[in-house]
Amino acid sequence: MRKILVLLMLTMVAPVMAQEGKLPPPNAEAAKYPLVTRSSVLERAVNDVIRPAFQNFKDKTDAMTVAMDGLCVAPSSPNLDDAKLAFADVVDAYSRVEFFTIGPLGRDNRAERIFFWPDRKGIGLRQVQQVLAQEDETATTPDGLTSKSVAVQGLGALEFVLYGTGNDTLTSTDGDFRCRFGLAISKSLANIGSELVVDWMASDGIATHLMEPREDYADYRTKIEALEELVGFMSHGMEAIRDTRLLPFIGREGAPKPRLAPFWRSGLTMAAVQANIEGLQTLFEKSQIADAVGPTDMGLRASVEFEFANAFRAVDLVSLPVDQAVTRSKQMSALNYLVIVTQSLQTVFGEQLSAALSLSVGFSALDGD
Template structure:
């Protein structure tokens, strides 16, 4: 099997071999200066985080509008338009989702946008219970926001748009299911808009991130700021492996759980994985973090980019239906390749890049060190 995986990856990894050879072992890193940290963090905030939340706020507003049209004038075309708007909003979230720090973790904002993984099926049971016994309190954003986070966000909305009896949305004007879905979209839009506003406030979190030091509420010094950035990258790569793949596929000899995959009903499982990978690449490239490395260690970033290229190539070739992807041998080889390369990506970010930035051998964000 390992030979099959290696053969499959050959085309995707053709540009990787030269960069792997150039990976330098962790060596004494240059001392980070405050000016360097401020420059990098300004690029992170202004080039990635703020545009990412603005983009998601805009697509979630479009989603709310699409749901409003669907409820008031149901038709097959309006349902398709709402599903397209859902896809756009979900993938926009997939890119900025990798930032699991800052205001998004306050007031359960992250979970209100996406409650996942949900291994016990809490969200599905709660949504199905509401559909079986409607409660109009969830048909307004204010009312819905008082309920369980599992009944809110993209996960709930995916079932409403694609799950059992979703076709009724195209025929029933202002039915409970549609009004509930509209409230989910509106509540999510409100959270997204709030996140964009919080990051846009000049004297708020963006100022703390751009100006590490004693006056910052986020980072005491340059090292803390760059460690946060690296932590975002490492944790994002771990999420790709742990939550986007291993929730439904454990490896060639493991059991498969296709219906535990994120967004399996809408065939967005692998597009969401790709969105996460694109977010990692965008953050890596936008931050210019390689400028903090010594010249002989800067190829580390090129090798990380090569891993991302390989992963994105493989993801683009996987069957979008998860049940098919885990059942067919040639598809499973691709999933094995994703697992193998995602592990390489984590190690390269954590050990190689972390070492080049001055984090000692054995440092692990996973362990909370």
């Protein structure tokens, strides 16, 4: 009888001791997972990645406007070089945010106004050349540009101003109209940059909805939906790098077509691709989304880090401008390998990470469905 009473007492005390931490659970190692909460992932993604990245884009467009204004006031080779450096900084900054197409960037044709791409039929080039040939004064103010085609408002048009045929006139007064057109584009980009920052900082805007989903929100009702958006950025972002940045110009089914590469005139194609990849890597790392999985999926982080390292090694091997790189076997091999790596990362994000988080990322907007 005494043994029975002792057993009963131990049975009653055990749960209390376990709650106080005196007895470890049978699966103590698994109990510490996930390492971070889903709410923490969403907050980090917005506050540590998305908001700072758009602020950086705004800052770079502001600096671009200053550089272009300086060039127009005092045309010279050094000032043209400064404008080109500022342009490269804007390309880098935008390449890190262009896959955050939800909300602010997706409204009012902002993404297209910033960078009209792909442009396989050369529509943008013809329209920019027409503006320059006609010296259309309505294209020398941001308001005038807004009423025109998106193809003459953004980075593609500004690249032609700085690097296209006739760019040498920018070092003298002969390039006055060309420079004022470029300055208007810079101001327009800076205006969009400011709008994006304001929208992402709004107290009850998309940032709040993404971090704190609610049933009565039209966009994000649950943390599942918000996390699906984040994983979608990474998966579809890798798909876009492959399908709209690399494949059109490397010529897998024919001769390479380097002029189908973005920013080929300025020689910034691979710099933009690298910034694309770095932007997605930053989202993956700083959000700590790989730590929101269970113990059986903790190896995903290492898999993703391994593939990112492969991607950067491939980018580093493409050391020449793309029109020359496609004529070198080693560099073409690196470009083809980069295609394979982006496919692998897309699969890891869209299938493995998605499954580990019990998400459904769905098809890409690139599918046209």
